[in-house]
Amino acid sequence: MIRPVSLSLVILATAAAVQAQPAKPVCAALDVRIAQSPAHLEGRILNEALFEAAALNCPEIASRLLEMGASVEARNRFGGTPLNVAAARGAREIVASLLDHGAVLDHANLGGTTPLLAAVQASRRRMVTDLIAAGANVNVANREGITPVMAAAFEGDSRMLGALLEAGGDPDVQDRHGKGALVYAAGRAFPAIVGQLLAAGADADQVWGFDLTALMWAAGHANDAPAADGIEVARQLLDAGALLYRQDDRGRTALMIAAERGHLMMVDYLLQAGANPGLQDKTGARAADLAANDQIRALLQP
Numbered sequence: 013m014i015r016p017v018s019l020s021l022v023i024l025a026t027a028a029a030v031q032a033q034p035a036k037p038v039c040a041a042l043d044v045r046i047a048q049s050p051a052h053l054e055g056r057i058l059n060e061a062l063f064e065a066a067a068l069n070c071p072e073i074a075s076r077l078l079e080m081g082a083s084v085e086a087r088n089r090f091g092g093t094p095l096n097v098a099a100a101r102g103a104r105e106i107v108a109s110l111l112d113h114g115a116v117l118d119h120a121n122l123g124g125t126t127p128l129l130a131a132v133q134a135s136r137r138r139m140v141t142d143l144i145a146a147g148a149n150v151n152v153a154n155r156e157g158i159t160p161v162m163a164a165a166f167e168g169d170s171r172m173l174g175a176l177l178e179a180g181g182d183p184d185v186q187d188r189h190g191k192g193a194l195v196y197a198a199g200r201a202f203p204a205i206v207g208q209l210l211a212a213g214a215d216a217d218q219v220w221g222f223d224l225t226a227l228m229w230a231a232g233h234a235n236d237a238p239a240a241d242g243i244e245v246a247r248q249l250l251d252a253g254a255l256l257y258r259q260d261d262r263g264r265t266a267l268m269i270a271a272e273r274g275h276l277m278m279v280d281y282l283l284q285a286g287a288n289p290g291l292q293d294k295t296g297a298r299a300a301d302l303a304a305n306d307q308i309r310a311l312l313q314p
Contacts, residue, residue: 062077156188257288262294
């Protein structure tokens with residue numbers, strides 16, 4: 013288990029060794045607008061300025077606003093706090109300051125997104141590492157059931173996924189649509205991600221929403237994925253115990269799905285792996301009947 017540490021020690025100590033740079037133009041402009049506000053700056057104006065400083069990654073301004081009374085508990089129209097905004101921006105120094113001022117590490121906005129999930133979805137690798145080190149809960153799902161592990165798998169980011177799994181991320185949890193991290197990775201044909209999830213204990217033959225398996229998702233992988241990657245994912249899943257004969261709620265097998273999607277190389281691979289082209293779906297159709305083109309249809313003929 014990773015022990016929470018102060019982000020000030022992780023971030024600000026290294027930042028102190030970096031030579032000061034001129035203020036970014038956007039930060040300078042924000043500073044001018046703040047200076048032109050009423051001298052007795054009201055709380056609401058302070059909080060709005062803090063959100064903007066977080067969004068623009070202006071750490072000096074954010075620190076000054078916090079000292080002036082800006083609230084770490086302020087909410088924007090999405091129900092997020094400055095920490096949610098700063099995490100998505102990858103504003104590491106600001107996140108450190110906010111946490112040191114008592115910001116809630118796992119605050120979820122109206123959509124259920126925590127700072128950690130926001131950082132994962134924005135591909136902020138260092139921010140993800142910082143939040144995990146600070147003790148963020150890696151298994152909090154948003155209202156759609158998406159967890160940080162699922163988001164990292166969908167993005168195909170093995171480094172983020174590795175950090176989340178090491179911190180206790182669950183590889184088998186399902187979202188509201190009956191999909192999980194393994195399904196997302198298989199459907200996008202990410203061999204490295206599938207390998208990580210299987211190594212973490214993900215069930216290669218788990219049945220997900222609509223009775224689909226990860227092998228079925230790999231068989232019908234995204235069209236922009238290299239065919240070789242889709243086949244490698246299928247191989248990994250079969251080696252880990254996935255079953256070729258499983259059928260979804262329509263009665264479709266991985267072979268039928270690959271044929272219908274027009275994935276010639278996948279059809280050939282699954283046939284060589286032992287897939288049965290004679291199985292029928294609930295309408296009585298076989299893989300050859302569903303084939304997207306004559307080349308696949310010929311491959312499936314007895």
